[in-house]
Amino acid sequence: MMYQRHSQDRGYAEFGGWLKSHHTFSFSDYHDPRFMGFRDLRVINQDWIARDSGFPAHPHRDMEIITYVLQGEVAHQDSLGNQGTIKAGEIQVMHAGTGIRHGEFNPSKTEDLQLFQIWILPDKVGVAPGYTQASFTREEKLNRLRLLVSRDGREGSQKIHQDVDMYACILEPGHMIGFDIRPERALWLQVAEGDLKVNDKVMKSGDGMAIEDEKHIKIEASAESEFLLFDLR
Template identity: 50%
Template sequence: MITVRKADERGHANHGWLDTYHTFSFANYYDPKHMGFRALRVINEDYVTPTAGFGTHGHRDMEIITYVLEGALEHKDSIGNGSVIQPGDVQRMSAGTGIMHSEFNHSKTEPVHLLQIWLLPEKNGLQPSYEQQNFSPAKTPGQLCLVAARDGREGAVTVHQDVDLYAAVLRAGDRTSHTLKPQRHAWVQVARGSITLNGLSLDTSDGAAISDETEIAIAATQDAEILLFDLA
C-alpha cells in the first residue's frame, strides 16, 4: 500500500525570513491525520533568507537530521560544535537529555533551502551528541547512498532509531530499487524533480508512505533528488 502526500497539501507558514512547509503536524500546523509515519515525526522544507535564521533554542529526546539542498546553513550548539552544512552534507544531532543550538543562513546574499527531519529516538534520556558527514550522492547518480543508520555502517551517520536513510540524485531515465524486508515500512520524499514510485507519479516535495510492499521501484521522469527512509 502506498499513500501519497502531495506537496500542496502540506502545512505552510511564511514568516518573511522563513518560508516553511510541514509534511507532518508541526508548530501551529496541526492535522491529526498527519502526525508522522512510524518513527518519522517531522519533515520540514525550509527556505531561509540571507543572514537570517533560528536563534538559540532547545530540543530534547529527538534525532534531528539536516539535509541542505541549496546554499549553506551555519550551526552552533551547547556541546561545542560549530559547522557549516552544505549540499552533500548530512548532519545528525541527538538532542537526548537536552541541547541548545542555533541555525543561520551562512550567506549574506543567497537563500538556503533545506530539509529538517526529526526521528523519534528508540529511547529517551540519551547523551546529547552530534555528527556531520559529506556524502555527495551527486557523484554517483542513479544509486541509493546510505547516509544515516542505527549501526553507522558504510560511513553513515549514526541515529538512535531502527531506520536506514538513503539519498539519491537521479538523472532523467535513471532507475533504482530497494527491497523492504518483512514488517518494514518506507517513506520516500522527493526533494526535487519528478519520479515514478511503483508506477505512481511524484513531483517536487511530494512524499509517500509505503507499507505491505516488498519492492520499491523508482524511475526518474526528470532530473531528481530523493530521500528514502526504511523504517521499522
C-alpha cells in the first residue's frame, strides 16, 4: 500500500507574516482525524520563518523533536543551557523528556529560514531531557541515503528514544536508489524539493507518502531532489 499525501492537501497556517507553516499531520489549530500521524511519526511541519523573527521560548515534554534545516540558519537556546546555530544541512535533536523549554530564531537580516520540524513519539516517557546537533555534508547525502537519526546511533547518526531510522538524500536527475523494507516495518517519504518517481507514483515538492505492506521501493529523480525517508516500526 502506497498512500500519497499531496503538498496542497496539507494543513496551512500563517502568523503575522513572519511564519508560514504546512502541516503534514494534525497540529495546533489544524485538525484532521484522518491524519493524526503515521505509526510513531507524529508531526512533520515545513516552516518558513522570516528574517529576524522566530519562536519565543516555549515548553515541550515526552517527545523526540528533530529540526532539519533546508535553507538559512536557526539560532537555538534552551533551558538546559544549550546555545548554538544550526545551518542548512544540519540537524538538531531534542529529547523533551520530563520537560524542556526552547526558543528558535532566524538571526539573518537578509535570508529567510526554511526547515522541517519533526516530532516522534518516544518509546518511554519521563526520560532526562537532552540536546544534540550534527552536520551532514551535501556529499554525504548525494545520490545515497544518509542515516541521520536512529535509536542506536550507528554510522554517526543522532540517537533518539524510539526505533525509527531517519535518512536524508539529495538525488540528482537520472539517478535511482532502492530500499528494502523489513517485515512489519513501514516507510514515510517526505519531499523537500524536486521531482521524484517512487515505484510508479510521481511526487513533487512538499508531497509525502505512507508505504506499508511493500517489500521494496525504487526512487528515481527527474530533477535534483531532496527528501527525507523514515523507517518505522
